[in-house]
Amino acid sequence: MRPLPSGSRKNRGISLGLLALCLAAARCLQSQGVSLYIPQSTINATVEEDILLSVEYSCHGVPTIEWKYTSNWGAQKIVEWQPGTQANISQSHKDRLCTFDNGSIQLFSVSVRDSGYYVITVTERLGRSQFGTIVLHVSEILYEDLHFVAVFLAFLAAVAALLISLMWVCNKCAYKFQRKRRHKLKESTTEEMELQDVEC
Numbered sequence: 001m002r003p004l005p006s007g008s009r010k011n012r013g014i015s016l017g018l019l020a021l022c023l024a025a026a027r028c029l030q031s032q033g034v035s036l037y038i039p040q041s042t043i044n045a046t047v048e049e050d051i052l053l054s055v056e057y058s059c060h061g062v063p064t065i066e067w068k069y070t071s072n073w074g075a076q077k078i079v080e081w082q083p084g085t086q087a088n089i090s091q092s093h094k095d096r097l098c099t100f101d102n103g104s105i106q107l108f109s110v111s112v113r114d115s116g117y118y119v120i121t122v123t124e125r126l127g128r129s130q131f132g133t134i135v136l137h138v139s140e141i142l143y144e145d146l147h148f149v150a151v152f153l154a155f156l157a158a159v160a161a162l163l164i165s166l167m168w169v170c171n172k173c174a175y176k177f178q179r180k181r182r183h184k185l186k187e188s189t190t191e192e193m194e195l196q197d198v199e200c
Helices: 008-033 143-199
Strands: 035-037 043-047 051-053 056-058 064-071 073-082 098-099 106-108 116-123 129-139
Touching: 035 129, 043 051, 051 129, 073 098
Parallel strands: 043 129
Antiparallel strands: 035 056, 051 106, 064 073, 064 116, 098 106, 116 129
């Protein structure tokens, strides 16, 4: 077998070098992908409660984090930031939202209108992104209404007990009064009969 000319060996070495370089670059790009973890994808809350929408991400470099909110009342972007910088919070959530470097956000004093889908998108500097969704259900607090009903029922029970007691006392008084009246009538009848007997 004849040995390859030196020029062919050079070309083959360059080709192998380029192939190794391409494989290394592909592996490096793969390792720079974004991963996102959401520990709780559904959250149930009551009105006026503070809620943490918790997430964790991993990627190379500093990503851009964006949260959007979708509900029956429409869709809107509520916050966007890069960890370590000031967050750009929408006007509707300005005074009641807090951001964390791990991508989580906290909502303060939620209302029924906050119920909906919260979508987070984590985008790395090369343009690769990952998104996840958390569903939030906010319900009315019924305890205040139940407390009012319980107090009102207790008041009605107290009034009913007082009325029953008054009726019982009135009944006793009426019975005593009738008894005295009968006794007086009986005495007067007896006296009349005695007088009639005396007159005769």
